[in-house]
Amino acid sequence: MIVVFGSLNVDVVMEMDDVPSRGQTVLARSSRIEPGGKGANQALAARRAGAEVTMVGAVGRDAFASVATGNLEQAGVDISRVASVTAATGCASIWLEADGSNRIGVALGANAEARADQIDDATIGEASSVLLQMETRAEETAAVIRRCRALGVRSILNLAPAARLPDVGLCSLLVVNDDEAQALAGWVGARDDAASLRAAIGCDVIRTLGAQGSEAATAGGVWTVPAFAAQVHDTTAAGDCYVGVLAAALDRGMHLPDAMREASAAAALACERPGSQASLPARADIAARLRAAPSR
Numbered sequence: 001m002i003v004v005f006g007s008l009n010v011d012v013v014m015e016m017d018d019v020p021s022r023g024q025t026v027l028a029r030s031s032r033i034e035p036g037g038k039g040a041n042q043a044l045a046a047r048r049a050g051a052e053v054t055m056v057g058a059v060g061r062d063a064f065a066s067v068a069t070g071n072l073e074q075a076g077v078d079i080s081r082v083a084s085v086t087a088a089t090g091c092a093s094i095w096l097e098a099d100g101s102n103r104i105g106v107a108l109g110a111n112a113e114a115r116a117d118q119i120d121d122a123t124i125g126e127a128s129s130v131l132l133q134m135e136t137r138a139e140e141t142a143a144v145i146r147r148c149r150a151l152g153v154r155s156i157l158n159l160a161p162a163a164r165l166p167d168v169g170l171c172s173l174l175v176v177n178d179d180e181a182q183a184l185a186g187w188v189g190a191r192d193d194a195a196s197l198r199a200a201i202g203c204d205v206i207r208t209l210g211a212q213g214s215e216a217a218t219a220g221g222v223w224t225v226p227a228f229a230a231q232v233h234d235t236t237a238a239g240d241c242y243v244g245v246l247a248a249a250l251d252r253g254m255h256l257p258d259a260m261r262e263a264s265a266a267a268a269l270a271c272e273r274p275g276s277q278a279s280l281p282a283r284a285d286i287a288a289r290l291r292a293a294p295s296r
Contacts, residue, residue: 001051001052001053001054001126001127001128001251002043002046002051002052002053002054002127002128002129002130002131002247002248002251003053003054003056003119003123003124003127003129003130003131004039004040004042004043004046004053004054004055004056004057004130004131004132005039005056005057005114005116005118005119005130005131005132005136005140005141005144006037006038006039006040006042006043006055006056006057006111006114006131006132006133006135006136007037007038007039007040007057007090007106007108007111007114007133007135007136008035008037008039008040008055008057008058008059008068008069008072008082008089008090008110008111009035009036009037009040009068009089009090009091009092009106009109009111009135010033010034010035010036010064010067010068010089010090010091010092011033011034011035011036011091011092011094011236011276012031012033012091012092012093012094013031013032013033013034013094013096013236013275013276014028014030014031014093014094014095014096015028015029015030015031015096016028016029016095016096016097016098017029017097017098018097018098019095019097019103032275033067034067034275034276034277034278035067035068035069035070035071035072035276035277036068036092036094036236036237036276036277037057037068037090037092037111037135038133038134038135038158038160038240039055039057039111039131039132039133039135039136040055040057040068040069040071040072040277041237041240041241041244041276041277041280042131042133042158042240042243042244042247043055043072043077043131043244044071044072044075044077044244044277044280045237045240045241045243045244045245045248045266045280046131046244046245046247046248046251047072047075047076047077047244047248048075048280048281048282048283049244049245049248049249049262049266049281049282049283049286050248050252050283051247051248051251051252052078053077053078054077054078054080054081054123054127055072055077055078055079055081055082056081056082056114056118056119057081057082057083057110057111057114057136058082058083058084058085058087058110058111058113058114059082059083059084059085059089059090059110060084060085060086060087060088060089060109060110061084061085061086062088062089064088064089064091065084065089067089068089068090069082071277081118081119081123083110083113083114083115083118085110085113087109087110087112087113088107088109088110089109089110090106090107090108090109090110090111090135091106091107091109092104092105092106092107093105093106094236094276096234096236099232100232100233100234100235100271101235102234102235102236104236106135106161108135108136111135111136112136112137114136114137114140115140116140116141116143116144116147119144119147121147121151124144124147124148124151124153125151125153127153128153128154128250128251129153129154129155129156129172129247129250129251130144130148130153130154130155130156131155131156131158131243131244131247132144132145132155132156132157132158132171133157133158133159133160133243134158134159134160134161134162134163134165135161138163138164138165138166139166141157141165142165142166142167142168142170145157145167145170145171146167146170148171148172149170154172154173154250155170155171155172155173156171156172156173156174156175156243156246156247156250157171157173157174157175158175158176158239158240158243159174159175159176159180159184160176160177160180160239161180162176162179162180162183162184164187168184168201168203169201169202169203170203171203172203172204173203173204173205173206174197174201174203174204174205174206175205175206175208175242175243175246176197176205176206176207176208177207177208177209177210177239178192178207178208178209178210181193181194181197181207184197184201185197185200188200188201192207193207193215193217194206194207194215194216194217194222195217195222197217198217198218204216204217204218204219204256205217206246206260208239208242208267209227210227211227212227213225213226213227213264214227214242214260214263214264216256216257216260218256223257225257225260225261225264226264227264227267227268228264228265228267228268228289228293229268230268230269230271230272231271231272232271232272233271233272233273233274234271234273234274234275234279235270235271236275236276236279237270237275237276237277237279237280238267238270238271238279239267240276240280241263241266241267241269241270241279241280241281242263242264242266242267243263244280245262245263245266245267245286246259246260246262246263249262249263261290262286262290265286265289265290265293266280266281266286266289268289269281269285269286269289
């Protein structure tokens with residue numbers, strides 16, 4: 001079972017040929033409203049990949065709350081530990097460009113009210129992994145990581161969006177993309193490759209590199225996993241897909257390099273589909289992509 005402590009948002013997506021510059025108004029080709037948030041996205045990715053998942057976070061008492069939790073509830077994620085608070089449900093504004101790249105602004109809203117004490121020790125103790133990101137208050141995220149450490153439970157931290165975090169080295173596994181790795185490297189005075197970051201902060205590290213694949217550094221060694229070819233349509237939730245599917249693969253007892261390969265296949269599928277949570281693949285689709293890939 002995987003516990004996810006993190007954000008639940010509503011995404012307002014604008015598809016456009018060119019994003020506006022300062023003071024400019026640009027007409028979008030289309031718009032849509034859909035559930036998102038790094039925590040919810042990763043929880044749903046793990047659930048669709050076959051894991052039992054409990055979501056811990058907060059939403060507002062507004063019309064967006066049911067949108068933010070709808071896909072999770074439908075998929076069978078346990079949302080009983082998602083608090084209802086007076087702050088507005090978190091919201092992200094996503095500008096999606098024609099080449100599939102994006103620019104995203106996030107208002108934390110209710111996510112800033114998520115608290116570590118919404119998870120009891122018994123629930124943490126039942127988990128194979130506790131999965132966290134940086135769209136909740138840093139001190140609450142750090143508190144969950146410290147409790148996982150004390151209870152001997154694996155914590156997986158996706159340092160996204162990049163921000164300083166107390167006790168970051170206490171997590172079991174840190175996942176960063178290239179930009180996040182560069183930011184972290186600057187803070188700790190290290191190079192931005194996975195091995196250098198691991199040496200500097202003291203926990204295992206995965207660095208994802210988009211079309212260049214991903215690399216990992218652990219006590220057992222350093223290795224790289226190539227990306228899967230993809231016809232990119234929308235990269236919005238590809239990183240969240242990678243992290244959630246990685247956690248689900250580890251939950252099934254897979255070795256880390258194999259879990260990274262499964263996560264890479266899932267992320268490629270997510271890039272080929274529009275939307276945030278709508279792009280997250282089912283386990284059968286991931287298996288089919290793995291079977292279709294050239295032999296290693």
